[in-house]
Amino acid sequence: MSPAEVVQRQFDAYNAHDLAAFLETYSEKARIYRMPATSAAMSGKAEISELYRTKVFNVAGHKAELLRRIASGNKVVDHERVFGLREQPFEVVAVYEVSNDRIQCDWLFPAE
Helix, strand or coil: CCHHHHHHHHHHHHHHCCHHHHHHCEEEEEEEEECCCCCCCEECHHHHHHHHHHHHCCCCCCEEEEEEEEEECCEEEEEEEEECCCCCCEEEEEEEEEECCEEEEEEEEECC
């Protein structure tokens, strides 16, 4: 599976609020950074699961719209518009590092 296909599976599961399918796209030791932080906001599937289960996938009307995707080697860059987590939609750039058909690292750059 190509890195872009892995990220598309993650994106589809995110919008379906399907936690099991979402987590399946991440490695056991995956890290998620909220930039400009230099340390991971979440590390490992247990932490990722807890946050998305309690603060993201339980929000009615929450979804993301893909504005643009760029893939280069094992990196995939998505420009997304996110609805439902804030009063107004906001944009984010997500950079994914994929290997062995799993997301290893995810850097999130919110527009604000």
